[in-house]
Amino acid sequence: MINARNLSKVFHDKKRGAIRAVDDVSFTCEPGRIYGLLGANGAGKTTTLRLLATLLRPTAGTATVAGFDVLAEPAKVRAHVGFLGASTALYARLTAREMIAYFGRLNGLSDAAVRARTQLLADQLGMHEFLDRRCDKFSTGMKQKTSIARTLVHDPAVMIFDEPTLGLDVMTARAIVKFVRECRDRGKTVIYSTHVMSEVEKLCDKVGIIHDGKLCAEGTPAELRTRYGEQDLEEVFVKAVGTEEAA
Numbered sequence: 001m002i003n004a005r006n007l008s009k010v011f012h013d014k015k016r017g018a019i020r021a022v023d024d025v026s027f028t029c030e031p032g033r034i035y036g037l038l039g040a041n042g043a044g045k046t047t048t049l050r051l052l053a054t055l056l057r058p059t060a061g062t063a064t065v066a067g068f069d070v071l072a073e074p075a076k077v078r079a080h081v082g083f084l085g086a087s088t089a090l091y092a093r094l095t096a097r098e099m100i101a102y103f104g105r106l107n108g109l110s111d112a113a114v115r116a117r118t119q120l121l122a123d124q125l126g127m128h129e130f131l132d133r134r135c136d137k138f139s140t141g142m143k144q145k146t147s148i149a150r151t152l153v154h155d156p157a158v159m160i161f162d163e164p165t166l167g168l169d170v171m172t173a174r175a176i177v178k179f180v181r182e183c184r185d186r187g188k189t190v191i192y193s194t195h196v197m198s199e200v201e202k203l204c205d206k207v208g209i210i211h212d213g214k215l216c217a218e219g220t221p222a223e224l225r226t227r228y229g230e231q232d233l234e235e236v237f238v239k240a241v242g243t244e245e246a247a
């Protein structure tokens with residue numbers, strides 16, 4: 001479960017001054033559900049996700065993630081969250097298997113648990129063919145699958161994916177979308193940020209549209225279509241953001 005309450009984050013930049021990257025954002029995502037965070041470049045998606053994963057501290061507001069407060073119990077939040085960000089990196093000299101094992105041990109898993117999780121994640125993500133190859137030889141898709149596996153090795157209750165299919169070919173993107181759906185079906189709480197409307201369509205039970213740091217519209221895809229009188233989610237997005245700008 002994720003419960004964000006009036007989350008705000010202000011950055012202070014020498015050139016740009018104060019940047020209100022996230023502005024009073026509140027939403028809830030329940031177990032067995034995927035919450036889609038939709039927004040243009042610079043809207044505040046990544047900052048919101050980093051606040052939830054405790055990689056940043058909110059300027060105001062707070063959130064509970066898997067039952068723990070991000071301000072009061074950040075270590076417990078981290079133990080129950082898997083965060084796949086754009087900068088999730090791999091060690092070039094390690095193989096995918098070693099990479100997963102390394103993060104498994106960091107998360108306190110036994111050798112037997114690491115072996116079992118590696119087997120399962122490699123099955124689910126289709127990684128067996130390259131599990132024992134070094135990460136520096138990987139394609140973008142292999143890297144992303146390995147990053148997902150190392151992020152989720154401790155089987156967290158809450159999974160945060162920040163644009164996980166960016167730059168991937170159609171087949172790899174589909175495999176990842178399928179994997180995320182299966183995580184939801186196993187009862188995980190999933191938050192998923194993307195620019196790709198077809199993924200929102202396929203995946204998200206609820207969508208939050210973020211613009212200039214503010215959550216300007218929220219609902220199921222069907223509710224948003226009705227509210228904005230548009231079938232195409234891209235049109236819904238344009239209208240929601242346009243209404244916010246006009247206001």
Ligand SMILES: Nc1ncnc2c1ncn2[C@@H]1O[C@H](COP(=O)(O)OP(=O)(O)OP(=O)(O)O)[C@@H](O)[C@H]1O
Pocket residue numbers: 011012013019020021039040041042043044045046047048
């Ligand atoms: N560490 C930082 N210092 C200063 N400003 C920042 C920092 N991180 C983000 N920002 C600014 O905060 C705003 C929101 O950025 P954020 O990365 O959250 O947007 P986003 O919706 O994830 O965009 P994208 O789709 O391009 O990844 C932007 O104006 C960005 O330049």
